[in-house]
Amino acid sequence: MLSIAAALVMLPPPLPPSSRDVLAAEDTGWREIRQNSLLYMDVNEGTVLIELFGWFAPENTRNIFELVNAGHFDGGTIDRVQENYVVQWSGPEGAPRGNAVDRVPGESVQASEALDPIPLLPFGDVYAPAVGHWASFPVARDGENIWLTHCYGMVGVGRGEDVDGADGSELYVVIGQAPRHLDRNITLVGMVRQGMEHLTSLPRGSGALGFYGGEVEKPAISSIRHGSDVPPDEQIRLEVLDSAAPSWSAWVDARANRKRDGWFTYSHNAVDLCNLPIPVRRIDSED
Amino acid sequence: MLSIAAALVMLPPPLPPSSRDVLAAEDTGWREIRQNSLLYMDVNEGTVLIELFGWFAPENTRNIFELVNAGHFDGGTIDRVQENYVVQWSGPEGAPRGNAVDRVPGESVQASEALDPIPLLPFGDVYAPAVGHWASFPVARDGENIWLTHCYGMVGVGRGEDVDGADGSELYVVIGQAPRHLDRNITLVGMVRQGMEHLTSLPRGSGALGFYGGEVEKPAISSIRHGSDVPPDEQIRLEVLDSAAPSWSAWVDARANRKRDGWFTYSHNAVDLCNLPIPVRRIDSED
Numbered sequence: 001m002l003s004i005a006a007a008l009v010m011l012p013p014p015l016p017p018s019s020r021d022v023l024a025a026e027d028t029g030w031r032e033i034r035q036n037s038l039l040y041m042d043v044n045e046g047t048v049l050i051e052l053f054g055w056f057a058p059e060n061t062r063n064i065f066e067l068v069n070a071g072h073f074d075g076g077t078i079d080r081v082q083e084n085y086v087v088q089w090s091g092p093e094g095a096p097r098g099n100a101v102d103r104v105p106g107e108s109v110q111a112s113e114a115l116d117p118i119p120l121l122p123f124g125d126v127y128a129p130a131v132g133h134w135a136s137f138p139v140a141r142d143g144e145n146i147w148l149t150h151c152y153g154m155v156g157v158g159r160g161e162d163v164d165g166a167d168g169s170e171l172y173v174v175i176g177q178a179p180r181h182l183d184r185n186i187t188l189v190g191m192v193r194q195g196m197e198h199l200t201s202l203p204r205g206s207g208a209l210g211f212y213g214g215e216v217e218k219p220a221i222s223s224i225r226h227g228s229d230v231p232p233d234e235q236i237r238l239e240v241l242d243s244a245a246p247s248w249s250a251w252v253d254a255r256a257n258r259k260r261d262g263w264f265t266y267s268h269n270a271v272d273l274c275n276l277p278i279p280v281r282r283i284d285s286e287d
Numbered sequence: 288m289l290s291i292a293a294a295l296v297m298l299p300p301p302l303p304p305s306s307r308d309v310l311a312a313e314d315t316g317w318r319e320i321r322q323n324s325l326l327y328m329d330v331n332e333g334t335v336l337i338e339l340f341g342w343f344a345p346e347n348t349r350n351i352f353e354l355v356n357a358g359h360f361d362g363g364t365i366d367r368v369q370e371n372y373v374v375q376w377s378g379p380e381g382a383p384r385g386n387a388v389d390r391v392p393g394e395s396v397q398a399s400e401a402l403d404p405i406p407l408l409p410f411g412d413v414y415a416p417a418v419g420h421w422a423s424f425p426v427a428r429d430g431e432n433i434w435l436t437h438c439y440g441m442v443g444v445g446r447g448e449d450v451d452g453a454d455g456s457e458l459y460v461v462i463g464q465a466p467r468h469l470d471r472n473i474t475l476v477g478m479v480r481q482g483m484e485h486l487t488s489l490p491r492g493s494g495a496l497g498f499y500g501g502e503v504e505k506p507a508i509s510s511i512r513h514g515s516d517v518p519p520d521e522q523i524r525l526e527v528l529d530s531a532a533p534s535w536s537a538w539v540d541a542r543a544n545r546k547r548d549g550w551f552t553y554s555h556n557a558v559d560l561c562n563l564p565i566p567v568r569r570i571d572s573e574d
Contacts, residue, residue: 126559152464184553197491204484266471272413
């Protein structure tokens with residue numbers, strides 16, 4: 001007969017958590033998104049919530065807040081929906097610009113020393129020596145620089161030929177396969193945290209680059225508001241899985257090993273930077 | 288003074304071609320897509336053209352052709368549109384199945400010796416030891432197997448828990464960031480070569496996994512026809528950039544170095560398997 005100690009030793013080790021387990025666990029770390037980092041973009045289909053992350057692009061982000069505060073985008077339009085690429089919008093003709101400036105330098109990379117270390121993904125990347133997450137945003141870095149990456153849902157500042165000539169009036173969101181070739185070429189400022197489906201299901205534009213043709217009625221934007229200016233009873237409280245919490249690595253590991261979720265028969269033991277979902281959930285109001 | 292020979296030596300080397308140059312060049316290789324490899328899927332918004340590639344999944348592909356020949360999908364519906372994931376459809380209740388069988392084995396990988404070599408991408412991959420293209424479809428392989436990969440636009444055969452239990456009546460197409468974790472878990476049979484925008488712009492389903500709720504009218508499929516059965520004057524002739532042609536490597540190299548296209552200021556000298564576009568163009572009718 002086995003002693004109790006030997007029997008205990010023979011128990012199988014606990015199974016590592018599935019992605020569902022991680023999301024359900026009590027000790028998984030979530031971070032509430034601050035209202036003063038949020039933009040509320042109201043389109044016909046609903047509200048799109050964008051979290052801005054000013055550290056990577058402080059001047060561009062400040063300029064966007066100035067435009068939003070001036071009501072620049074209210075009454076604006078979606079101008080471009082390019083299949084498997086981007087949705088782009090702007091304010092109406094002659095919209096007020098408040099204290100926004102007309103030329104903001106490109107901020108597509110930042111010196112990396114200031115943000116070291118980040119939680120890195122251990123699976124490699126085609127575009128950069130290292131990738132991971134900072135404040136639950138996808139980032140990449142090399143020995144000198146760190147930058148936000150063009151994953152699905154990332155929001156950037158349109159520019160013309162001039163890298164330093166963006167005035168903040170044309171913003172875009174990635175709606176298809178991550179166009180990582182745009183990394184380091186154009187300034188990213190944030191990510192859609194809720195409401196992507198209101199943008200991705202819009203009709204594609206028939207013109208060059210997916211711009212809507214002259215005769216089509218462009219989808220309307222009733223307003224873009226700064227979360228801090230939204231009345232408290234209208235604010236939407238969200239929390240995002242926290243990439244700085246110890247539980248983040250369990251999330252990454254679970255998504256790299258999908259067999260734990262059932263249905264799957266093969267785990268790759270890897271997940272691509274832009275194929276790792278960044279979970280967001282609603283915080284229920286207390287009243 | 289320089290001699291003529293010395294002056295010639297001092298000329299800069301010719302610039303390598305941009306992606307636009309490759310597409311415009313006379314000697315770039317294109318392959319016409321055979322009508323008997325095509326499915327014409329007519330939805331309200333237009334026609335979706337799917338090229339099937341039977342080598343990777345011969346039994347599943349044969350079963351789909353049997354269903355199509357029996358008119359199985361005519362009068363069917365789009366049942367599921369899940370944001371950043373898949374669109375899935377089926378025939379109407381009780382649709383005829385012709386000579387199709389009810390259980391087809393999973394064919395998510397094939398022994399690789401038979402398809403060696405393929406034109407490989409030299410930039411690495413997060414999910415597989417090697418990736419590249421075969422017949423202008425994205426593929427991956429390891430030392431033993433080769434498989435089609437879940438890039439944007441790829442078409443597969445839905446299954447339940449049973450890997451070998453698909454009856455071909457639920458087909459899906461990838462509409463978001465490449466869900467490469469599905470590779471080797473479910474059978475792929477082809478790729479949308481035209482008309483993705485008719486599927487990606489559909490409203491997202493509100494139910495679990497993006498299925499449409501009971502009260503919503505599902506988008507209609509008037510018919511899915513085999514290209515060989517489409518009257519010649521209605522056939523759409525397409526050609527795809529040929530991954531077996533010598534010019535393919537110029538395309539890959541140009542897409543990995545976007546500075547050649549202008550606007551870009553930084554080239555990554557790399558491109559991800561699923562971020563490499565596979566160009567398709569219409570062949571004009573001769574009359």
